Structures are given as C-alpha cells and as structure tokens.
Amino acid sequence: MTVVAYVSNADSGDLSVLRLGADGTLEPVQTQPAGDTVMPLAVGPGRRHLYASLRSRPWSVACFAIDAGTGALTPIATVPLPDNTAYLATDRTGRYLLGASYTGNIVSVNAIGADGIVVAEPIAVSATPPHAHSIVAAPDNRHLFAPVLGGDAVLQFRFDPATGLLAPNHPASVSTKAGAGPRHLVFHPGGRFAYVANELDGTVGSYQFDSGTGQLVPRDAISVLPEGVSQPWTAELKLTPDGRLLYVSDRRAGTLAGFRVDAATGAPEPLGHTVTEACPRGFAIDPAGRFLLAAGQQSDALTVYAIDPESGALHPLGRYPVGRNPNWVEIVELPSDPATDRRRGSGR
Numbered sequence: 001m002t003v004v005a006y007v008s009n010a011d012s013g014d015l016s017v018l019r020l021g022a023d024g025t026l027e028p029v030q031t032q033p034a035g036d037t038v039m040p041l042a043v044g045p046g047r048r049h050l051y052a053s054l055r056s057r058p059w060s061v062a063c064f065a066i067d068a069g070t071g072a073l074t075p076i077a078t079v080p081l082p083d084n085t086a087y088l089a090t091d092r093t094g095r096y097l098l099g100a101s102y103t104g105n106i107v108s109v110n111a112i113g114a115d116g117i118v119v120a121e122p123i124a125v126s127a128t129p130p131h132a133h134s135i136v137a138a139p140d141n142r143h144l145f146a147p148v149l150g151g152d153a154v155l156q157f158r159f160d161p162a163t164g165l166l167a168p169n170h171p172a173s174v175s176t177k178a179g180a181g182p183r184h185l186v187f188h189p190g191g192r193f194a195y196v197a198n199e200l201d202g203t204v205g206s207y208q209f210d211s212g213t214g215q216l217v218p219r220d221a222i223s224v225l226p227e228g229v230s231q232p233w234t235a236e237l238k239l240t241p242d243g244r245l246l247y248v249s250d251r252r253a254g255t256l257a258g259f260r261v262d263a264a265t266g267a268p269e270p271l272g273h274t275v276t277e278a279c280p281r282g283f284a285i286d287p288a289g290r291f292l293l294a295a296g297q298q299s300d301a302l303t304v305y306a307i308d309p310e311s312g313a314l315h316p317l318g319r320y321p322v323g324r325n326p327n328w329v330e331i332v333e334l335p336s337d338p339a340t341d342r343r344r345g346s347g348r
Contacts, residue, residue: 002334003286004029004071005293007302008038008052009323015041015052015064016302016322017071020331024291024304024317031323032073034062040087041330044094049116050330051097053085054078061088061097061110063117068334077117082108082125087134087184092141096123096164100132100146107135107146107155109164123164128155133183133199139191143169143214147182147196154182154196154207156215174216176205184236189243193266197224197248202232204248204259206266219267224248224257226273235281240289245271245312247292249280256280256294258312271312277303284329291317295326302326 005026007016015038017030036056043050043066050073052062059081064073083104090097090112097118099108105128111119129151136145137159144157144166153176156169176182181200187209188194194207194216202225207216225232233252239245239261246259246268256276259268276283277296285292285307292305292314302322305314 004332006330007322007326008041008328009326010037010039011325012323014323026320030072039327041328042088043330043332044090046094047332047335051088053088055084059084061118079118079120082122091137098135100135102131107132124166136185147185149181152176169214197234197237199234202234226255229253238285251279254278274314282328284331286331287333293329295329297325297327300324
C-alpha cells in the first residue's frame, strides 16, 4: 500500500509530493511546478488524477496524472475556469469537477473527460450570495451543498449525475447564525450527518441530512476556539474515516480542535486543542485514520501527528519543510490495481 500526500504551496507556485510511511514518516517524492497562487486541490475517486486551482489570472485548473506506483504528478492540461475558484471537489463518480468562487460569487460544474482532463466549457454556473466558499456532493450524489460565507447560509441544490446540471432545492438554502460565516462542509461517512466550519464566529455547526428531501436540518453549533481566543479565523474540518473523530483548524489561534462524534446523534463532544503550525489553513487525515498532517501558511512547514483512536489526542511525530505558503493538503492511497478501479467505473 502506497500513501501519498499532496501539498499546494501558493507563493512558490508548486506542489509538494510526499510519501507517507506506515510509521508516519514523510519521504519527499517530487516538487511539481503548478502555477501562480496554486491553492485548492481535489482528487477524483479513482485516484488517477489531481486537480489544482490557480487563483491568479487567467483563472484555471491544472490537471495532473498520478503515477500509480509512486504518486508522482505529470501535468496533462491547464484549463480555464469560470472565475477565481477557492474550492474544488469532484462529484462522487469523478465525472464532474465542482467549484466555488469566493470573489466571483458563483458555483460551477465542469465535465471531466475519460482522460482526466477538465472540459473548459462549464455545464452549469450558478450565482450565489457573497463569498461562496465550498461545494460538496452528498453521499447520494444527487444533491450538492455550498456554504456561502457572506450569505450566512448553506445553499442546497438538486444535482443530475447523468447531465451535470444543478437546480435549487426547496428550500434553496439553510441559514446559519447571523455572522457565522459558513466556510467548509463535510459529510459523516455514515451519510446521516454533516458538519460546517464557520469561519467568522469560530464554531462548527452540526446538521442532520434528510436523504429523502436532500435537505440539511440544522442542529447545534459548538465553539472550536481554545480558552482566551476571542477573534476566530476558522478554516478547515475533517473527520476520521470511521466517523468517530472530528478536527477543526483555526488560523488565528494556531490550533486544531478535536471532537468525539456520537454515533447515534452525530453530536460532537469537545476533546481539547492542539497547538500546531502557524496559520493552519489546510490539513488532512490519511485513509486509515492513523495520521493527521497539518500545514502552516506562515511556517512553510508540515507536521505529522499520530491520532490516538480512543482519546483523539494528537501526538507529533515529525515536522517537514514544504513550499512557501502551504495551504491545502490531500492524502491519497494509491490504487493497487488501476485496471480494477477502471472496471468499477471510478477511474476518473
């Protein structure tokens, strides 16, 4: 099993490719030039291609092939995007690239060809309230959700996986608390719950997902800030693959907040805070749920933590230099048999 981490470095315009060992050590594989202000990354479910948003003009996405043996990247195309895209994801099949533009106030859908290259002409572009910050497909792949920071809402869309078209659901959004600033959203692996990191009030909101209606039902919001921090700048959130633990980063506090997730209710229970890299905008958890990798925008470094499966505590294992202004981390377990993945229809 080969596990590889990808880190986008905005100011050096490149991607750090690092092999993650079974003991949590990182080994450099490659530094791949990507383009000016490279930021959000996305990997399709087939784990054969990586997509990187270039947040400088001309707005575009760099498409890379992933070497199945080493994880090294080969550039295959750079394709225009509708606007300055702050978040990328694929749908659950890998046939479509989803984008959210913070400055352009839109969400978009572009097809992805069988060769892994994004089709330049978007299938759908939908205007949003100010500052669309992410877009995520529900587990059923028939609904999309887009937190909009300036609108204090999570937009709810119906999605047609056959055509890539989207349409507002009814209702078209679910509101957060005024001034919360919803940013990023993740679904619990069980599919019944979702969580939203609220950038401006330093909370994580919990939601029940109604798969019948495709709607999010808001529940509680809980602080992610350590004691004594009153000016939040909350960024990323991730769940362990088993859904038992949730982590949320705050850039101003320089911390990772840990929560235990109740299996029955989805409610997060605070476990404490870990001081981490300076300005931790991006982090990721490996597919086995053993390690968390956190990057610091102001430290130009990445720390690897071992995750205690019982307590949720994070134990630092090593610190590694990366490029300038690292802001996004993706971790991929390379497919052991790419031909098998293709036969299963997840090759894109």
